[in-house]
Amino acid sequence: MRLVVVGNGMAGSRLVTEVRARDPHLTVTVVGAETCQPYNRVLLSNVLAGSARPEQVRLLDPTWYAAHRVEAIFGSAVTCLDRDARAVVTEDGRRVPYDVLVLATGSDAIVPPIPGVERAIPFRTLDDCERILESAGGSRRAVVIGGGLLGVEAARGLAGRGLPVTLLHLAGHLMERQLDMEAGEVLGETLAGLGVDIRTGVNAEAVLPDGVRLAGGELVEGDLVVLACGVRPVTGLAAEAGLEVRRGIVVDDEMRTDDPSIFAIGECAEHDGTVYGLVAPAWEQAGVAADVITGGKALYRGSRMVTRLKARSVELAAMGETQLTEEHAEVVRFSHRARGTYRKLVIRDGRLVGAIVLGESDAVGTLTQLFDRGGPVPGDRAGLLFPGLSATAHVADSPTLMPDAAKVCQCNNVTKGQIRACWEAGARDVAGIAAATRATTGCGTCRDAVEGIVGWLCEQEGVSA
């Protein structure tokens, strides 16, 4: 059987490695339009911010393909899908026959049709990233158009390089798809503190050499303009070949299109009405398709979406239905805007269906897992928002408050009562207590506590005498 994969981005490369891990013999060809090795798009924000070098985002070594007997055709876009002949044709005229085809064509950056937009650089690929960085070197001020996840990460990254940045956003608050209004505002305030000027509710009308003109005529100055206006699934090949395409290429639970020999995964695919723009679903889909192609029975049932902002000094996680209000769900919320903290739980039928954690918090790990697994939410909601808050009261360290039954020395199982008895029998220092009870002779960490108890008992005696 001959497998051909169109697209060598995060979904396509993942599929290839997953297939190879399951079946060492299948003939595999991957055709990619980009000339470079597959890289991790999620990490491009880190490259932009300077916390990763371009070579650090590479997902596969160049030698991987030969070592795993995968034929790789890079820098060559597929221009035609010939379903009758079961072959794809590349722009340089190469015909590649397939028995099974996987479309992993991803998506393209949306470039708004405004005058001068060619002066702006979209933020989508590694090449884009390198172009932005090149320009940033000689720029005095940057403007980022689009305040979604990627726009926020780009703005933060550029600001972190010392460049003054203005972030323009059409909607009333940042990341409105993931955040409620207050969270969006708190995020904006946090970013403002990091040198990003936030302008929401504004419409970019034209890109000029010295900035961006807003509807209404105001000029936002900047000699580097970055576009982060969202993405659009790349579905042309599939549509021209007559496959069912809505917003994305329509697939079933096996990630199969309406042509049983053709699969689609990643950002170009539409499953159960949803086109996913995150990597976790793309990788889940790659796993399912790889399993099905190699004879397995995996099914894709949709993904839970967790958005995690990658921007230095801005901790943000958002998941699920964050916008629901008390009318439709139980909402637990904590806001401390002066500290950049906002936390929200959305609970329905006893399950966590949405959450926002803004500002550093140990809650994020637990909440993400609770959301992913769909398990019951514990009755103690505050404990979820504030880990450690509900911690059972620890035995008071104060020797006065400690009950006699409290274990002071774990290693030798010695209680305060035993130490007291020992003291009453005449031991007046730690050495004496240790000799009689063995307290402090194990790990040694209770030494201070024993000293405290002895000191307190001596003091008591002094008082009563």
Add this chain to the structure above:
Amino acid sequence: MELPVLTHCPYCALQCGMAITPEAAVTPRTDIPANAGGALCQKGWTAGELLTNGERLTGPLLHGRPVTWEVALDHVAGRLSRIRAEHGPDAVAVFGGGGLTNEKAYQLGKFARVALGTSQIDYNGRFCMSSAAAASTRAFGMDRGMPFPITDLAEADVVLLAGGNVAETMPPFVRHLAGPRLIVVDPRRTATAKLAWLHLQPTPGTDLALALGLLHLVVAEGLADEEYIAARTTGFDEVRTSLASWWPERVERVTGVPVARMRQAVRAMAAAGRAIVLTGRGAEQHAKGTDTVTAFINLALALGLPGTPGSGYGCVTGQGNGQGGREHGQKADQLPGYRKIDDPAAREHVAKVWGVHPDDLPGPGRSAYELLDALGTPAGPRALLLFGSNPVVSAPRSAHVSDRLGALDLLVVCDVVMSETAAMAEVVFPVTQWAEETGTMTNLEGRVLLRRKAVEPPAGVRSDLEVIRELAARLGHTWPSDPRVVFDELREASAGGLADYAGITYERIEADKGVFWPCPSPDHPGTPRPFLDRFATPDGRARFTPVEHRPAAEEIDEDYPVYLTTGRVLAHYQSGAQTRRIAPLAEAVAEPFVELHPDLAEELRIDAGDMVRVSSRRGQTQGAARISDAIRRDTVFMPFHWEGANRLTNPALDPTSRMPEFKVCAVKVERVA
């Protein structure tokens, strides 16, 4: 009055120095680095009671009835000969233990391969150290648990301990951690985690992902020691590429450990002048344990730690002779001196010492669980000789293991007390223990120590070495049982191997308070830090190996919605055969318990002290509920010192080390009505 005898503790791999009077009173020694300052835990302090305990076996038993040694030995030798004659040498199997002295471990391996001619020998250390051993060998070409003296820990600036609870398992170890910033990785806030500067609390079974995330951050933040990587390692490029798939936010989702905490850990480690990475069973006892340890070793290598003075990677060996026990041939794939049984040169060397032809040595046999699983099956062994182990309590899927033991034609157990496994045996040989005999132990540092005889054994008891000698004699071999003579033969057999003991003598150990292997000749000083100049790989460089995280062999689902992880409590040791019989220890923790989070307890309507039933796909057991927020909401913990917890555990094996997945499986938890 007779002076107390200077020796070492009967329990864990720390092998604390202690002195014992002829009346079996214990006092700590102050001259042994492991427990410098005279530390001992409650197990150590009360160890003397092992020697005076009334439950001691004092005469051989045949079908549960007392018989003379001659009758018992003749019976066993006769049965073994017949089974071998009828079914071939592999029909007889041997199972050893990580608590046996080096001399016993060595002699047991020789007994299996020469006297019985069987390939079927393995030991309970497979359940302890095999993943760390495999990973260390893969990376460094050699597995010496901690390749540095324990005293290096106190000098370190940061110590990261993944999956170890030393405050309970070996309390005096904690004294060495008073100096450094301690980072603990554990799904529970254990006694050790409570002492930590930073506690990372991952989902059970995700330590590997966490290690990848930490390493990703090291690289992303430019904290890798490029100079060291270039000079002392190979394979980093491939590992670096593999890390691109494990960015911290993805790791956070898999492990539940916040990115900010990972970053904190990595920055502290990178800023440290001296840093040490340690792993324990929590990271190792998984079906991906070898890869998990490899990931932590990769982290240590990227930071330039191994083979750098004051820094390094080490595993915290558990059983008393967990280190020596894995070096001298009671492992299925191994010959003395940490030699590989399928290496022709190794076979030739050892065969010569043993006076046999190399072709007569059997090849590798089944690993511990595979061996137990095969007992009494048509293709498996029909007889088992068991020394220093109690698999009815300690093996995974233990009810099944009991069934297999029950299906044997012959089970022979050597033990000090009537353990749960001994109770199933056709023949039980009562043997001497620790302070009643002399022998060497190699502690967690790789320091060879001498445990000396301090008291006279009860009448009617013989040493394991004497049992082996008598059985060997009945099978036509004349072998010594004096430990010193056996040790001299071990030295010769280990000479030239990785774990080279050739230059170590009882006198040197006494004079130097222990000798670090490798020590190839009498004038060699021993090797406290073996990797300073080069690693034990062919090119002298440490090897990076790319590894991938994957889920636990059994993940939680609707039917079994809670993770179970198992572990130890301070008062007990291993299967509890010793400690459960000591009154103060039995009193400290009298029965198994189930630790669960208050939120889970609320959901399941369980109150503190309620009897709780825990079930997995393999069996069920019960314990009293202990409610504690020190454990994750999705996890329950049970100690495994009692028969029960291991009925639940999953025998899914690591493909390299053959380690079973003790540390994570899916269970259902209910209040017993």
